[in-house]
Amino acid sequence: MFLQRRARFAYFLVLPSLAVITLLDILPIIESVVVSLQNQNMGRSNPEAFVGFAHYSRALFEEPTFWTSLWKTVIWTAFSVAGAYLVALGLALLLNMDIWGRTLFRALFLVPWVIPDVATALLWKWLYGDEFGVINFLLTKVGIINKPVLWLSDPLMAMPAVVLVQIWKLYPVMFVVLLAALQNVPKELTESAVIDGAGVMQRFRFVTFPFIKATSIILTLLASIWTFQAFDIVYLLTGGGPAGATKILPTLVYDKAFWGLEMGYASAISLLMLLCLLVISVAYLTIYRTQGLQADEARA
C-alpha cells in the first residue's frame, strides 16, 4: 500500500516533465508526421491535401538529392565527431597531468563552446578568406604556400574546411566530460602499470581507456546526434556549395522548407533524418550494453 502510494507520488512528480516533453517533443513530431503526409506547399492554397507517402517516395526514389545529401551528412558527422573526440581526448589527457597553467588552459579550451554558432561561422569565414583570410596570410608569410588555398571555394577543400570548424566547436564539451572521466581513473592502477613496465600506449589502452570507454560511447553518440542535425555553420560558411559539395541534409531541409515553401517534403526529409538518427542511436546503445555486460562479466 505504502509502495503504491509512493509510486503514485513518483508519477505525480514526473508529470510536469512529461507534459513539457509531450508539448515540445512528442506533439511536434506527430505534427511533422501529419504534415509529411500532406501537400503542405505553403505557396499553394490547398496545403492540407493528403498525398500519402508521395514526399517519401520523391525523396527516396525520384530525386538523387536526398541520397547525396545523406552521404555528405554521414561524412560530415563521422569526421567531425571523430576529429573532435581525438582533439578532446588529447587535451584531456594532457590537462589531466600535473602541468603548469592547467586551470587556465582548462578555461581557455572551453572558449569555442561559448561562442554562438553564427559568430563562429563569421569568424571562420574571415579566417578562411582567399584574399583577406588570416590563415592564407600566415601560410604565405611563413612560405608554406605561394597562392591562396581556396578553403571554401574548392569543392574538394570545402568539406574538410567546414568539418574543421565543427571540430573546433564540438571538442570543448567532449573535453570537459572526458577530463571528468579521466579523473576517476584510480592513480594506483596507473602507478602499478608503470612499476610493471607498461609503456604510455599500453597504460592508455589497458588502464585508462577501459575507464573512459562508456563515457566515450555516450559522448560520441550525443555528438553524432548534434552534428547530424547541425545547420548554422555549414549554411553560413558555404550555403551548401560550392557545387553542392557541402549540401548536408539540414541545409536541404532548410532550403526546401523555408525557401521552397515545401513544408510537406521538408518534413518527410526531416523524419527520414530522425530515422537515420534512431538507427545510429540503437547501434550505439547496443554496443554500449554489450560493452557493459562484458565489463560486468569481467568484474564477476
Next chain:
Amino acid sequence: MVGFKDFDRRQAVVAGLGGLFMLTADNASAQAQANLTFWTVRLNTPELSAALKAILNDFEAQNPGIKIKHEPVSGNLVYPKFLTAIRGQTMPDIAEAYSYHPLQFAAADQMEPMDDIIELWKGNGLLADIFSEYAYKKFLWRDHYWGVPYNLDIRPIYYRKDLLEAKGLKPPRNWDEFQAAAIALNDPANGVFGVVFPAGNFHIAQHFYMSFMFQAGGSILDKDGNLVFGTTAKDANVKALTYLTDFATKHKVTPPGIASYNTDEPHTLYVQGRAAFGFGTGGLISRLMKENPALAEKTGILEVLEGPAGPSGKLTAAFYNPMFVWKHSPAKDAAKTFVKWFVQPGRLERLYQAVPGQHWPIFKRDINTDRVKSNRLLKEALDNVVPYSTDFAYPGFGRPEMGVIDGEKMFAAPVNEVVVGAKTPEKAVLDAHEAMKKVFSS
C-alpha cells in the same frame, strides 16, 4: 495604511463599479485607436531604424487614430518567421519584405489585394511617375495586385576611373569592351583583379547572372509567364553564363575564390582598391563614402552594358521591394491608410539620407533632390542603372513560383557550378531548367 479588511461592502461595490467603468472606457478608447504591427526586413540597421522611427512618428502625429508598432525581422529568418506567422495566424498587419513575398503569400490565401491603392495612384498620377511598369505589375497575379512597390534595390557595376584612364580606355559600353577592359586592367603584380563578382551558392550570385541573361536576350519566363530558361531562351542563357564565368575560368581575371563569395567579399575587395570592376549592391556607395572616400572619388558607375541582344536587351536586374497587407488584419483600412501615406514622393528621404545608395526611390520626381545632385555616385547610378532596372520575371509579370526559384537559388547554382568546373554552362542551364520545371509543376 488601508488594508482590504478596512473596506465595507458598499465601498467594495463602488470600487467594483468604478473599475468596470474604467475597463469599459479603456475598451472604448481602444476601439477608436487602430494598433498596427509593421514588420520590416530591409530597414533594420541602426541608421535605417532611426530614420524609420522618425518617419513613423510623423505618421502618428498626422494620424492620431493609428499607432504603429515596428518589429524588425532578420533577413535570414524571413521565411521561418512569416511561415510560422501564417500557421499561427499571427501575421503582421503590414510588412515590407522581399520581391516575391506578396505573391507567395497570396497563393497561400493570406494577402489583401491592393488594387484600390494602384487605382488611386493611377488617378493621382503616381503610377505614371514610377520608373518601370515592372515595379508594380510584378505584383499582379490572378487579376489582383497583392503588393505595392516602395523601394528599389539596384545591382550596379562599379569601376575605377583612374585605372581606365591610365590605360587610355573609356568606360566600356558593351560586352566586348567590358571583357577587353577587365583583361587589360587585371594586374596581379599590384594585387588588382580585373573584375570581382560573387559566384558563391548565395542569392546575390544569380542577380548578376540575370543582368547578363537579359542582355543576351535570355530570360527565365516568357511574356506569358511560361518557363523558357532551358528551352527557347537556352542559347541566350548559356551565352550569358559562359560570358560571365569566362572571367574566372578562361581569362582568370577574378580572385580565385569567388565560388564562395557572397555580397560582402566583392564589396570589401573593391573598397580595398583591389578590383578594377566590382559588382555590388547600391550599399557599396555608402561603404565607399565611409571607409575609403579617396577611392569613391576615383570610382564610377558603369552604364548598363549592351549585349548580344542589342539596345532592347540593355537591362539590369533590380528589385522593387513591396509592402503588403495581411488579409486577416483587424485594421485593414488603417493599414492601407499607412501604406498610402508611406509610399509617396519625398516621404522616405530620411531613409535615403541614412545610408546613401542602399535604398532608392521608385518615383521619378524623387531624383531631383539636393542629396542626389550633390553626390556624383548617386547621380551616376540614377542615370546609368535605375532607368534600365527590371525584375526576375521579365518579360513576364508576377508568378508566385519565381519566389521559390529565387529562394532555392536555382540560377545561382549554374554560376557556382561552372566557376568551380563541375559543369559546362549548357549542362548547368539544362539542370537548372529541370529543377525550375518541378517548381512549376508541383
